[in-house]
Amino acid sequence: MATVGFVGAGKIGGRMVERLLAAGHRVRLYARRPEVRDRLAALGAENVERPRDLAGCDVVVSCLYSDEQVLDVLPGLVADLGPATVLVSHTTGRVETLSRLAERCPAGDAAFVDAAFSGTAADVAAGRLTVFLGGRAEHVATAAGVVGAYADPVVTTGALGSALRVKLLNNLIFAAITQVTLRGLEAGRAMGIEESAVLEALSVGSGGSAAARHIAAHGGSGPYIDAVRPFLRKDLAACRDFAAALGIDLSALLAAACDGPLGLGDAGLLEKGAVR
Template sequence: MQKIAFLGLGRMGAPMARRLLGAGHPLTVWNRTAAKAAPLAAEGASAADSPAGAVRDADVVITMLTGPEALAAVADAAAPALRPRTHWIDMSTVGPAAVQGLAARLGPEVTLVDAPVMGSTDRAGTGGLRILAGGGADGVAEVLGRLGEVVRTGPPGTGAALKLVLNAAAVGGVALVAESLRLADALGLDDTLARGALADGPLAGAVARSFAEGAHFGTALAVKDLALATGTARLPALQAVLEQYRTAGVPDADISAAAAQIRTGSNV
């Protein structure tokens, strides 16, 4: 089986890496905070002390990092140690410009796949993610298939681009649900009635995500994704949504906590 180096063991990365380990892949892991690698090391993975040490013998490198700056730093550290014909799968949400930057750092002898995911922590360890794969994914189809349903999006960068579009819609929808319920509160409507009516309408998915339990998409990550989106095109409505999340005051909490702040107006 392909030897995998997994870099980034946060709330999403750790369960994804654990799933690949459970499938029998030889796995080396690295995380900036080394203690986060300890549980996987106890289960049979090898823990590296640097990105270069992690990727040195890898057939496949997977990155699941917080943003473009973290990805660039890890790539700069790891690239000199890569073997020719290595596949690098970036599953972070970083936008197409960062994917282009990563390709330049890795060079032509490395096959880059941008494969960000839809789905939260509740799906990361069960193979239930939706993977938006841009670029030449044929050589890593089995690895990606272990993690979820693979949607081929086209040439390199298109997976990252589609992820921005979908995240903007999802995060924006949650904020709209919060403000709609704030309006319902102001009008004196019963909460169960208002929430149920919204759940039966076009915002059904956003209503479900606004009150989701067992999922985690940090508000700070939502801010990062919306900033990437609004920096790409003129998006006045999403710019307003971005400011709502920025002022929610709960950067480490799930976006449902930010929605609660938006609903009550306590973030204003």
């Protein structure tokens, strides 16, 4: 089994570490919070003091929240990476972040795989997280052998950066569908129908969706909006930058994603696919 380095053992990343250990991988972990270090060490993880201490692992998995965290935590590690080490990044962010990070690779030929995912901590715990993998075929094959401990399905999307593009489009479409679903729940309340009844109907009806299932799982519109808003705002900002960099007009999709109860942005400020 591969020796796996891990950075970013938060709510979702921590579950990934648990699954990797259960699958028999040796896991070396960089975590800042003592309670995380202690909990995962009790399960068999080996704690290290610095991210760059993971450079000799077969695979390094990063599950950091944002581009800012990636550029803060990983440069020292990347500078020390061996030529055989594959870095797998689960962060949903800007495509160019991995390119900036690759500039720190001493070999000048970074073995990077972008591994954006769709799902929750519960999906990780059940081994059914959806993971998209982008990169060179040999690097993707190595990554798939590791993330398979917590992911099914694993979808290969193409070259490095393609998984992030697929995930951003997925989240953009998801946000738009969520806005429509929330508006539907508002309409139901106006008709005197309990939100729970509408969600139950959507769970078996043709108007149902992953958005409706997630709203129900969070206990209704209010808790769901509070939980998902910061993540979708981050992803829409990345979509904005992606569209601007490539000159792609995503204005119709962004308008649909921004207009509604989620409060993700002002559709009136959209210009050539960008949320200003």
